[in-house]
Every structure is written in C-alpha cells, then in structure tokens.
Amino acid sequence: MSETPIIDPIDLARTLIRCASVTPADAGALGVLQDVLEGMGFRCTRYPFGEGDMRVDNLYARLGTDAPNICYAGHVDVVPVGDAGAWRHDPFGGVIEGGILWGRGTADMKGGIAAFVAAVSEFLEDGKEFDGSISFLITGDEEGPAVNGTQKVLQAITAAGEIIDHCLVGEPTNPNTLGEMIKIGRRGSLNGVLTVIGTQGHVAYPDLAGNPVPTLLKLLTALSSKKLDDGNESFQPSNLEITSVDVDNPAHNIIAGAASAKFNIRFNTEQTGGDLLDWINSEIEIAQHGFDGRIEANLSVPGHPFLTKPCKLSDKLSAAIEDITGHRPALSTSGGTSDARFITHYAPVVEFGLIGKTIHQVNEHAEIADIKNLKQIYKAFLVRYFGA
Ligand SMILES: [Zn+2]
Structure with missing residues (x-):
C-alpha cells in the first residue's frame, strides 16, 4: 500500500x-x-x-x-x-x-x-x-x-x-x-394524490350534476388544518403542504366532473407513516359521507x-x-x-x-x-x- x-x-x-x-x-x-x-x-x-x-x-x-x-x-x-x-x-x-x-x-x-x-x-x-x-x-x-x-x-x-x-x-x-x-x-416523507370524482353538468342545473370541488376543499381543509405535533428535541414539527389543486375546467358554465389535489407531509419521529395513512383514510371517509361521487387516494411513504x-x-x-x-x-x-x-x-x-x-x-x-x-x-x- x-x-x-x-x-x-x-x-x-x-x-x-x-x-x-x-x-x-x-x-x-x-x-x-x-x-x-x-x-x-x-x-x-x-x-x-x-x-x-x-x-x-x-x-x-x-x-x-x-x-x-x-x-x-x-x-x-x-x-x-x-x-x-x-x-x-x-x-x-x-x-x-x-x-x-x-x-x-x-x-x-x-x-x-x-x-x-x-x-x-x-x-x-x-x-x-x-x-x-x-x-x-x-x-x-x-x-x-x-x-x-x-x-x-x-x-x-x-x-x-x-x-x-x-x-x-x-x-x-x-x-x-x-x-x-x-x-x-x-424527516419522513408522505406523498398523497386525492381525486374526487363527481358528475359533470351544467352550472345552471346543479341538481343534475355532482360537484367534486366542495368535497375536495372540505377534505383539504380537514387535512391541512390539523396540527400534527409540536416536534421534539431532535426534530421540527411535522408539516403537511398542499402542493397542487387541479380542476382543469376552462368553462364558466360547466360543473367539472373531477377535481384532484397533491400534498406532501414531512414528518418526524412523533409520527409513523402507518398512523398518518390511517388518519388520512379516516378523513377521506368523513368527506365521503353525504357525497354521491367517490374519492380516490394514491398515498405513498417514500421515506420514514x-x-x-x-x-x-x-x-x-x-x-x-x-x-x-x-x-x-x-x-x-x-x-x-x-x-x-x-x-x-x-x-x-x-x-x-x-x-x-x-x-x-x-x-x-x-x-x-x-x-x-x-x-x-x-x-x-x-x-x-x-x-x-
Ligand atoms: Zn445529493
């Protein structure tokens, strides 16, 4: 050597x-x-x-x-x-x-x-x-x-x-x-894509349509308003950021058929990926309540x-x-x-x-x-x- x-x-x-x-x-x-x-x-x-x-x-x-x-x-x-x-x-x-x-x-x-x-x-x-x-x-x-x-x-x-x-x-x-x-x-990282699927229709006849936007907004509000934790001596508090909201509807007279959003959570050792997934799924269940369409979620935890x-x-x-x-x-x-x-x-x-x-x-x-x-x-x- x-x-x-x-x-x-x-x-x-x-x-x-x-x-x-x-x-x-x-x-x-x-x-x-x-x-x-x-x-x-x-x-x-x-x-x-x-x-x-x-x-x-x-x-x-x-x-x-x-x-x-x-x-x-x-x-x-x-x-x-x-x-x-x-x-x-x-x-x-x-x-x-x-x-x-x-x-x-x-x-x-x-x-x-x-x-x-x-x-x-x-x-x-x-x-x-x-x-x-x-x-x-x-x-x-x-x-x-x-x-x-x-x-x-x-x-x-x-x-x-x-x-x-x-x-x-x-x-x-x-x-x-x-x-x-x-x-x-x-910190860990959790990615989420939420898609709310309703029924497209004329804005003048909302009864004949199922608008996905209010349901998506309700769900996003529930997710983003929760304080996840205070952090600890080694980590800053966990945080959820909504990174995109997409309806893609250029018309004034159409109720869109679907609306989606993306978010990411950076989380500390006070959380586990599994607990966060359970919480998100329970919020989806609540948002689904009384909504005629359906909510699809694509959730992944690329890092713990x-x-x-x-x-x-x-x-x-x-x-x-x-x-x-x-x-x-x-x-x-x-x-x-x-x-x-x-x-x-x-x-x-x-x-x-x-x-x-x-x-x-x-x-x-x-x-x-x-x-x-x-x-x-x-x-x-x-x-x-x-x-x-
Ligand atoms: Zn590098």
Whole structure:
C-alpha cells in the first residue's frame, strides 16, 4: 500500500463533472471512480439493477477485510441542468473561474466524493496503519426514483456477507459555510394524490350534476388544518403542504366532473407513516359521507424518519470538523430525504459534505477552497476514526 497515488480532489471533481450523468445515465462517472479506487487497492464490484430506462449502475468498493468498515456513501447521478442557456459556464465543462468550480453536480455531490477519495489517498500515503476497512457505496440512482440504487446495493452486499459498521453520506449538508452542519437524521416523507370524482353538468342545473370541488376543499381543509405535533428535541414539527389543486375546467358554465389535489407531509419521529395513512383514510371517509361521487387516494411513504443518536461516528466527525475549521458543527435533522433513509437500517449513519446553497439550481458551484478543506476534514475524520 506504500505505492498509493495521491489524488487531487479538484482534478477528480472536474473529471466527474465532465461526465453528464443525469439520472439514470452514468456517462462514465462510475468507471472514473472505479479506475481511481482500483489504483488505490480497492476491490470494486458493479451492481447494475433495473431494465430499460430504469437501468442504473452502482459501485461498491472496499479496501481491507477487517472490522470496523467505515463506508462513504454517495451518488454520481445529477439532476438535469434546467435552462442550459442561463449557465455562465458549460454545466458539464468542469470550468474553474474566480476560485470556483462550476457545473452540475459540483456540490451535489461529485465534489464531496472527490474530496473523500483524495482524503483516503493521503491517509494511506501517510503510511497510517489502520485496523479495519474503508469502503465506498456509490449509486447512480439517488436523484431519480431511488429504486435501483442504494437500497438494492445494500441488500446485495449484505447477502454477500458484507458488513458496514458506520456510514458517512457525503450530501451537501452545510447551508452557508463549510463545517456548520452535520445531518444526524432525516424527516419522513408522505406523498398523497386525492381525486374526487363527481358528475359533470351544467352550472345552471346543479341538481343534475355532482360537484367534486366542495368535497375536495372540505377534505383539504380537514387535512391541512390539523396540527400534527409540536416536534421534539431532535426534530421540527411535522408539516403537511398542499402542493397542487387541479380542476382543469376552462368553462364558466360547466360543473367539472373531477377535481384532484397533491400534498406532501414531512414528518418526524412523533409520527409513523402507518398512523398518518390511517388518519388520512379516516378523513377521506368523513368527506365521503353525504357525497354521491367517490374519492380516490394514491398515498405513498417514500421515506420514514430516522435519528442516529450521538455516537462514535458523529463525535469523531464533529471533532474532525473542529480540527480544520475551528468550529463545532450543529447536529441537524432538517431538509429533504437522502439515501441515508435506507442505510439507517444497516448501520449508524451521518451526513456531511459541501455547501448546499446552489444545488439543483442553474450555476451550481463550489469554492475550490471548500473542496480542499472538505478533503482535510475527511482525512482528519479517518485519522480519528481509526485512532491512528
Ligand atoms: Zn445529493
């Protein structure tokens, strides 16, 4: 292991950004990583799942055979560029200007992955003896449906006897400055589509029609006016947001035949997905009462809430961040879902990466200095994790 090449995090980030890996395309990004990791002595296995345009490729790589196995998890897929003409640089050009690396996926999260790979290369180069293993679980399906990604890789590697002892997800967790926030849990997410089906008719003859709109409004009012909980010491209160109400009726003299609405609930550990589903179904039953038509509901729970209690993992990571930035990070459960929701069933998991300010936006970017400092933090974390 003495011949470990030193990886430059900026060069690697630029190479990854030049792969236009919009989900589910891999565009060579996993191959770039595999080559680099194999050069560092990692054993790499690809895990492609799905068919047709759901097919995605994934990579698991491990160095060492002993426990503890610290796994770095992330994704090389990116969201679409949006208005390509509004970018100041080619979103897949890997351009550096003004001390900033521009491009889709820079912060979310190719810059983070490159920083960790570089950190491992320096950790190994320093000749640090370490008892344990370092692994990477890199998916190509985080920004998409997340069906053929992390979830299935975890099942497959577990079936093959792999054990992950701790996991660090490299999502961009910092709102404004590097080192201010670690995520130690995430809220759950529930999606709902409600369709109220009545009877279309002339607005002058309401008796001959069945207007679905008042029933939909009544139901939405019942759902959105309930206070779900007050939150708890680790989570903000659960919240239901109505995201769309659709009747699609351009005429003034027609009672529409159907009306639908979409909503999402972000919920904390005071709730379970099952209890929320029961509550929504009971409200539907009440709204159905006295209404001649029918109400259809399409409800799903893509993510359940989880919390990783303060442990070796969050302690060592916090200390590493303080080593490099001089500040202790906040431990937060805010924000959207991530693949950590799957990993939590296998190992304690925390998340820490770059700054999230520009992710999913036109002109996504990261400061060169932040990528380099993130590499320093990750390296300090490895030193502390393995007690070397
Ligand atoms: Zn991401």
